[in-house]
Amino acid sequence: MNSGENKEIGYNEMTDPIPAATPSSSDSSVKLETIVPKTSRSKPPAESKKLLAPPPDLDAPELYLNRELTWLQFNQRVLNEALDERTPLLERVKFAAIAGSNLDEFFMKRIGGLKQQVAAKVLERTVDGRTPAEQIRECYTFVRRHQKEKQQILGQLRQDLKQQGIVILGYDQLSSEDREQVRKDYYDNIYPLVTPQSIDPAHPFPFISNLSLNLLVTLRYENDQEQSLARVKVPISAGAPRFLRVGQQNRFVLLEQVMANNLDMLFPGMEVLGYEIFRVTRNANTERSQEHADDLLALIESTLQERRFAPIVRLEVLPGTDPVLRGRLAAELDLDEEEDVFEVEGILGTRDFFEIAALNIPELKDRVHHPIDHPALQSSRSIFHIIRDAGAILLQHPYEAFSSSVERFLREAATDPKVRGIKMTLYRTSSRSPILDYLIQAAQNGKQVAVVVELKARFDEAANIRLATRLEEAGIHVTYGVVGLKTHAKIILVVRQDYNGLRRYVHIGTGNYHPETSRIYSDLGLLVYDKEIGQDATELFNYLTTGYTPKRNYQRLLMAPKVLKKALLEKIAREAELHDRQSPGHIIFKMNALEDADVVRALYQAAMAGVKIDLLIRDSCRVRPGLKGISENMRVISIVGRFLEHARVYYFRNGGQEEYLIGSADAMKRNLESRVEVVTPVEDPQLRQDIHTMLETQLGDRRSAWEMQPDGSYQQRRPQADEDPRSSQELLIELAARRNKDVTRLKKRKAKGFGGRNLR
Structure with missing residues (x-):
């Protein structure tokens, strides 16, 4: 969990919905009268009054949420787990690290891809009505807010960690004895990995590797007024810890602070005038067409090499960074200083908090889970x-x-x-x-x-x-x-x-x-x-x-790209055709993402016919549930818990002749049209019941479930006094253990000659 998250500090409950990924920043609601066929919109008012209410225009952009913004909301739900006091402390730290790692990949893959489209002057709008440039702008607005909240949450986590004896110190908080110990540790175990690089007329601006943390140091020789710059990479990728232990207890100091306060080792005889800390993210979209590749292996190896040198898409700096140096960094890295430079009020590279989450303190973690043998x-x-x-x-x-x-x-x-x-x-x-x-x-x-x-x-x-x-x-x-x-x-x-x-x-x-x-x-x-x-x-x-x-x-078997999409659309349409009061239609989809516009449109049509539609979608989802006359029969639920939800299930009631399908494919355009995927029917009645139990358990979750609202925002469910406070994942652990005990008991009964029934 590759893989299967918004509150202010101190809140124990979600008091407000997460800001929506809406079509317009000025109006987050969708009025049904705006979603009418394009031909009817141009008719004069007098003529329109004589017509029956037209059917909604299912191609209206307002009906489709943006893929990138809904994914960012998923990451917000991940981040929320870092604040939820029902989650053990080190697991909360882990969720903060996951949110940071997820955001890094979002910039590498999604922002990188959108920037390539902008560079190629792509103006085509997505099904939700946005150009690539508009998507980047809206994503940046969301990210800046998300980033600020993440640093606030990390501040709260550091306070909570301190209460448990886990302290992250600033360098200025170290005693002289601590500084001496840390300096020695750094010199013995990390210093040999550090390589300073000069930046002057004889030394051009150096290559900056992806996700690297760096010091930009301003220097001059003693008795010399001319200043120079040097770049020093913090060697985390070479195996150095980001959090350097101080003494024998769980006290830590950031490696970059140790390096910044011991620069005399790297630059003896020079005067250190100051330093700035920065971090970069590079585009990971460097795939090339394999249509004419003579050697695919060589092509991929070449692509990987190109990725190392791919354009930079984000520069992160700390507040108070020297404006001149900030501008020079943006220029050297070919970035727009206003748009692509992100000030982080806290710690850069929060994915490194995995080091803290990995501390061996069982009482601050989830109880160890031991999978049973089937x-x-x-x-x-x-x-x-x-x-x-x-x-x-x-x-x-x-x-x-x-x-x-x-x-x-x-x-x-x-x-x-x-x-x-x-x-x-x-x-x-x-x-x-x-x-x-x-x-x-x-x-x-x-x-x-x-x-x-x-x-x-x-x-x-x-x-x-x-x-x-x-x-x-x-x-x-x-x-x-x-x-x-x-x-x-x-x-x-x-x-x-x-x-x-x-x-x-x-x-x-x-x-x-x-x-x-x-x-x-x-x-x-x-x-x-x-x-x-x-x-x-x-x-x-x-x-x-x-x-x-x-x-x-x-x-x-249903195979993509040839068969699967067509089959899914036909099954959705069939559910609408078979639906009536005596035999109501029902569709349940469980997957990582629901993005394909054709599938979304078909689901809207089925919902308008009266079919009940339950969607367990972990992250990106274009559907908007609860819209009057369109999606009132739909609900969208996202489960965020200790396990990353990764299963794909398609259920159709099919007039009572139920169908259960599982496989590798999400309902995304890329999966259905550009990948080889396999989906298989499950026909054994007991196995179907097991899948049904899993789906119903998750649909009824009151602990880890977030339900999408009509405007595209999510609200976290909270158990009422008479409801089970445990998450669906906890209940599924219990169900697996119960199945195991039932089979063990059955075997014992058979051994004693009592017989029994086949439980699974």
Whole structure:
């Protein structure tokens, strides 16, 4: 949680809604009479009175919230967790760090992309009616307010930490003994990593790396009036701690303050006249078209190199920075000083608070969560026999363990003499993942192993190049997917020689094959033994390894970019057609983001037909619920808790013939049209009930749920006196434990001869 946040200091409750990401800063409301067909707007008043009320114009920009602004509101909800006193203190610090890290990535990816559009003179408006330049301006307004609130919250957190004996000191608060100890520690363990760089006619302005923290030092030689500048990088990226421990207790001082007050080490014999601290963020949108690439690996490596030198999109400085130096920095970095320079009243680079959050003080953290082994997999039998007997097994991570399910699936496939081949996709994983070892072991055992590695997984490109090379060196067939499309699907196919011929076993998931994030991301997976799904998986991997698309007919799986979007739109329309009083329609979507305008429009149409629509959307969401005559039957809920919500679920009541779909795809234009995605039906009645329970638990959350208002703002729910104060994630932990106990009790009853029922 890659991955699954607004109050003033001291507030225990949310008294006001978060400022809305509205179409207009002057009017946050939407009046139905303004959303009418464009042709009717030009009619004279007298003629209009004779007409029936026209249907709303579902293309009106006012109906669509902006993707960037709604994502920023999500980050505001993350930040809110840092202030919520119901959350343990070090977890609150962690949420502040997450909010800082998220904002860094927002500038690298989203602002970087918008700036490229501005540079290309793109004037086309988004579905919500904004040009790229307008989006940047509105985002900057939001960010400056968000940034100020974050620093206020950090100030409160520092006070709360101090009460627990965790103190972040200013350098001027250190005693002479403390300063001597810190200077020695710095000299012995960090100073060798520091490299000063002069800035003068003989030394041009140096390269400034992404997200680096820097000192701009003003110097002169003794008895010399001529001044010079030097840049000193704070070596956090080289492994130095941002928070330098003072003594043996939990007392810390910022590394940049230690460096700034010991510059005589770097510049002996020179007079230090002053210093400024600054931080930069570079654009991460450096992808180039692979259409004509002879060597995709070389292309990605070249792109990564270009990213290091990509344009800077943000400069952060402290208040009181010398105006001349501030202006020079902006000019050297090719930034607009008025727009792209952000003053931070506090600590630059709040993502580094992860260091404080990592302190080993259990009483200031969430209770350790231990995922259970899935009840169906608590057996020493072959996992393939278990899956074959069950037909399908639903996995709920992190409530159920990844290691004893997905990893076990691959581990046994690697050693089972009856397994002939393994095929899988890898979008993100850990270099320490045992999955890589199992794939290599399988190849060494003579099995055919093919892996589709997505080299363009943002910020994991270098790691994926390394793992692809490692797999190839082990004799594994590695491909990089289809030209022009990212492979975002999460699927494993195991081909096994069963007693009655070759049989296919499949895992389809909503999350990455990443053992570390599987403990902090909330995801679903399906282990399935099904002939048609197995055949579809085979067709998919043939497509991914060849890129050939003619006449590939999928029977059960819904694939993007060819089938999924059309299928979703048809299912939404079908729900509206089937809806009536006796059999009311109902749609539930759970996903990270809902951005595709065609899907939003279809949902509005279904809601206007009377269909009840529940949307569990973690971050970006274009839909506006509660608009009279349009979306009164819709509600949008965002869950923000200790686990990052990452599962994708599509539910349609379908006139009583319910459909449950899970998979890798969010309802975003990029996912539905520019990525390879896989969505699978879940048909076992008990597994459907498990998904239904999960969805209802989250829709009823009174602790971690934020509900969107008609103007696009969010309000955090609060439990009433008679309502459960626990979050849906806490309840899902309890439900998983209860399932486990029920199965254990059932086994004991069977062992004693009492029999029992199949619980899952």
